[in-house]
Amino acid sequence: MRWPRRLFGSVRARAALGATLVVALALVVAGAAVLFALRATLTDQAGTQAESAARKVASQLAANVPYRDLEWPDSEDHPVQVVDGDGRVVAVSEDLERISGTGSDQVRPDSAAGGGGSEGDGDEDDDGGKDEGKDGDDSLKPGEIDDDAHFSDGSATVDGDTADYRFAAVEVNVESKGDLTVYAGAPLDTEQSAVATALTAMLIGFPLLLAVIAAVTWLVTRRALRPVDAIRGEMAAITASEDLARRVPEPDTHDEVARLARTTNETLAALEASVERQRRFVADASHELRSPIASLRTQLEVGAAHPELLDVEGAVEDTVRLQELAADLLLLARLDAGEKPGEGRVDVAALAREELSQRAGDRVEVRQRLDGPLEVAGSRGQLARVLGNLVNNAQRHARSQVTVTARAEDGWAVLAVADDGSGVPDAERERIFERFVRLDDARSRDDGGAGLGLAIARDVATGHAGTLTVRQAPSGGALFELRLPLVRPGV
Known part of the structure; x- marks a missing residue:
């Protein structure tokens, strides 16, 4: 199609398109970085909240608080699951109906583990088949809580509401129960909402910003190239009129367009001088050739009519002079043509x-x-x-x-x-x-x-x-x- 070629054949269009593409690429990269940073920050905040909830429960377990007497955090904001060393669920928070992303997908305490549910159907005398501690330098001592927490993403259903959570796993050693792992979650709805809002704002704002940038680039480039259009128009007029005495307008600036106009005028001046020199050369050459040719013709005509009056020596001199002049003119023509x-x-x-x-x-x-x-x-x-x-x-x-x-x-x-x-x-x-x-x-x-x-x-x-x-x-x-x-x- 011709119209796209004409459109993008314009310097203004190419400049606007190029600027828009560069800014679009920069916005995509910057937007992705902002979204990743926002998501990482909010996810870290959720992890901190989840770790805090997990350590509160772990502190109670380290103090030998029975499962039935544990004080759970807000179950909707922080679902909790307690798993023993064999991976069996021994306690869960209230109204927990489903969970994923933790050590187990069970939401009811395992009776074989001697644990209790949220109602507290176990006691602290059940050792769960565990010793008071583990051998090795990395084992926790009774009543000790691990300083490191492990994080994972998952989901949970609490009282019929399903949401995504950031889970923190904290290990604790209980004297009568051995090693236990407390999984506590913090909702990711704030992170998801913030990321969705930012993404929506970007999807709406970026096209508008790109449209503004394209329009501004078009207008600025059009204004900057206006002197070029004037130069082109004047050059077209000079070509049509063949009047080399005309000059293109020189903008009152110090940029590349002004230098182009000055160079163009210098070229026109040199071309005018060259053409004028050629005209004078042709006129002078015609004048110089006319004299010996006229003299030679006169002598030949007189000789034809009156052979006894023919000036042979004069005719030879005129012929030699004409030959030398023709040789000079030919040499100058070759030199003007750039002969090396x-x-x-x-x-x-x-x-x-x-x-x-x-x-x-x-x-x-x-x-x-x-x-x-x-x-x-x-x-x-x-x-x-x-x-x-x-x-x-x-x-x-x-x-x-x-x-x-x-x-x-x-x-x-x-x-x-x-x-x-x-x-x-x-x-x-x-x-x-x-x-x-x-x-x-x-x-x-x-x-x-x-x-x-x-x-x-x-x-x-x-x-x-x-x-x-x-x-x-x-x-x-x-x-x-x-x-x-x-x-x-x-x-």
Whole structure:
């Protein structure tokens, strides 16, 4: 059925159900403990009363009071039975009609034992076949009453009324009768009534208490989750409108819901910035691609109409520029998609030496100070692209020389490219790593490039768990430093 799924699919319902079940379990355990403790306490009280009645009768027997002269306690509250050492009933209290849970179920004195009933049909001269005492350390002496009592549960019928009793058995040694056991009972109706009353109260009160707890938990959880509903509603509206400038409401609290709202807004802000960056990237890429394509088309159209006017060198330059721009855009797309640099090992110093040896026709001289080996983990092709972009950038701004150095420093491989140009202003040292950014807007695209080289270099450095920064070089120009973690020996 769908409605139970919907009901218990709610956090409020699950919280209310969970709290109710936990409290119900606690109430059952606590209620059972209370009932057991109440029953044990009242049973012990009944046992104490029964023992007191049994000792009163035992005291009379120890004083050689004849059976017929015994003073019985209230027979309805304390039925009494006296049994000799052979298990024969020698005396019972008045109006006792039935008994169980004692030494014998007889309710009439056994004539063979020489005992008497409640009317006292025996005398103290009958020794009942017993000696004055028993041999052994545990035997009672004449006139002595055992300090220990034994308890049992049973029932008795007195004057037509049947009830449950707690019986206490007390042994006494009578000089003329030997060992006798006095069984006296105390009614358990108080214990049964109290337990029944407590159980009834629990059966009525516990469901009401659980209903209150479930309702309170539902209401409290509903109020606590109200901001979550507001967040969910706003997120649904943002999804429907695709307006990433909107934000979810942040409750004026310091709990998990408030932190969720703040984190959600931070995520929306980051997503908005990412989408905006992608839009600018697409717009700038379209603009950058439009120029060489338009130039190339113009030249081809002129060449088709007037072959003698075709600028082959210009067409080749535009084609090369278009090819390089397309390669840069594809690399940025792969980096944005999270392409991993791989697990290869690259010696940065050897890489720089090899790449610089293949450069020809540079505008200014490139000096080298390469200390190696400097082994790092990553992609050789991407690191070579970073070095090439940094050297190309330095070549465009240097006056007379470019210096490339490689060294180890505190567990890092440091590859530095410096020039003696005009440098980078402090306020622009982070902006130059943004895509399609040119500090000299008046510079032609042919001389300045598309503004993607440093952005690619920064992204590659980040992908290799490194950094790329710029500061002022000793010669006054710009000093770019690529820092990559060195591979530990044996790893």
